[in-house]
């Protein structure tokens with residue numbers, strides 16, 4: 001149909017000559033030619049014909065109307081004259097690849113009119129070859145779709161963006177969150193949704209009017225957007241409520257620096273015209289995954305719920321969903337952030353304290369005890385930071401690090417020929433987390449050096465174990481994986497007997513308070529005797545903590561307690577010192593009374 005001379009004039013030159021108007025008795029070929037020419041002249045679509053070297057040899061009137069270039073201006077140049085610079089080079093590379101391989105390309109292109117105004121055209125390009133396959137021409141046919149495109153973009157904006165702040169609305173935020181959640185599942189990472197609601201925003205509207213209130217929200221939205229990372233999304237779901245999706249987190253600890261920055265961003269004064277505003281915000285955080293199967297809408301609702309909890313607890317703070325009992329004021333965030341930083345930058349260490357057989361002196365196991373090598377405050381013992389973390393999901397992050405590190409150390413010791421069981425303290429938070437046993441199983445499978453019994457858990461008898469039946473099942477399942485449990489600080493809780501009866505812990509550790517004072521306090525001695533009696537009755541192994549002197553050890557052996565741990569045997573020490581300690585450790589003769597106060601090596 002387009003086998004017209006205008007297309008085969010590969011020589012180009014001054015452009016093709018238009019065919020003379022035919023007579024009423026045209027031959028069929030001539031008729032077709034005239035038809036093609038008429039279409040060329042009257043088509044509403046722009047048509048551009050180039051030679052094989054892409055020089056333009058003809059354009060039609062619609063081309064002139066759309067681009068603003070006359071035929072004379074266009075001929076002899078290449079279509080690159082219309083380039084708007086909006087498409088990257090890769091776009092044109094793909095276009096040429098298709099033209100060379102298929103002889104055809106179709107797509108939307110942003111170009112520029114003669115006036116400089118950008119426009120978008122829907123373009124089809126066809127390669128015209130001769131009978132031998134040599135390219136003669138390229139034919140481009142395009143229509144101006146600028147109006148439709150802008151309209152579609154406008155509709156897209158209305159559907160997905162908040163008209164006031166220009167930030168994503170609920171629909172887009174939910175879609176992005178769904179994408180982030182799917183990605184987190186694939187990569188084994190976490191996502192946090194933060195719901196931020198300004199405190200007492202109504203008073204801004206009441207005092208200064210809605211116009212100022214709106215401007216303030218726009219300014220705040222822009223500032224929050226500047227605060228987050230490029231990979232995160234901030235949206236406004238209406239009113240003074242903003243949502244942030246924090247993507248690709250290693251665990252909860254990784255989102256705290258951003259939470260802190262968001263709180264700081266809200267607190268920084270904002271100027272609207274002559275007015276200076278100081279706002280505070282309440283934040284709710286929901287984490288994914290957090291046990292159980294939930295979708296993006298539910299996660300947003302959780303963040304919203306946590307935000308209401310932050311409001312109810314006094315505003316200007318954040319609450320993490322599932323941890324509502326612990327609301328964090330901005331000042332506390334600094335502490336949590338420093339802990340998160342410490343986890344990420346390796347500031348935590350494990351010390352190890354031997355537990356020995358009091359009759360033979362044999363090393364039974366070591367207890368891993370966490371230390372924080374604080375850059376400013378020096379070496380901190382757990383009492384200085386763990387209690388402040390209670391109820392915060394960071395405590396589970398720390399427990400997870402301790403477990404990993406203890407298993408790594410076990411492997412390192414094995415490589416050095418030291419085969420010692422390690423006892424790890426575990427918080428109720430982590431113990432009661434869904435999926436705990438599965439994670440432990442996976443971790444042990446990844447630790448080829450692990451042998452049953454080489455890892456033990458200690459759980460505080462005083463920890464709030466909400467669901468004894470479930471914890472009991474967890475302890476049993478861990479036992480099947482070769483990880484027995486000990487009830488730590490036994491005797492200090494209210495329900496020692498019940499715990500002993502219901503929890504299948506293999507070992508009990510008598511609290512050091514009773515042991516330390518057993519020599520001077522008959523009541524403590526009586527408790528100790530009772531605990532030893534219970535241990536025997538329930539067939540549990542008993543370890544005495546707080547063995548500070550030889551006298552303690554001697555008395556314990558007489559009472560039938562054969563495992564001991566305490567400063568009298570050894571203080572907690574860095575892993576590197578265990579070999580030297582065990583080489584020089586000897587159990588003194590406990591049968592004869594001795595004037596010495598300490599047991600041996602230390």
Ligand code: C2E
Pocket residue numbers: 353368369370381382383386399402425426427458460488489512545546547548565566567568572
């Ligand atoms: P715990 O599990 O009962 O650990 C024994 C604590 O008693 C240790 O204190 C140890 O240094 C101290 N101790 C040992 N022998 C003696 C002694 O003869 N006399 C006296 N006065 N104290 C002795 P530390 O290291 O300060 O740990 C305190 C508690 O912090 C631990 O009590 C444990 O409940 C908790 N903890 C320690 N490390 C971790 C950990 O990695 N994870 C968790 N969740 N808790 C930990």
Ligand code: MG
Pocket residue numbers: 367425458488
């Ligand atoms: Mg312990």
Ligand code: MG
Pocket residue numbers: 488489509511512545
């Ligand atoms: Mg203890």
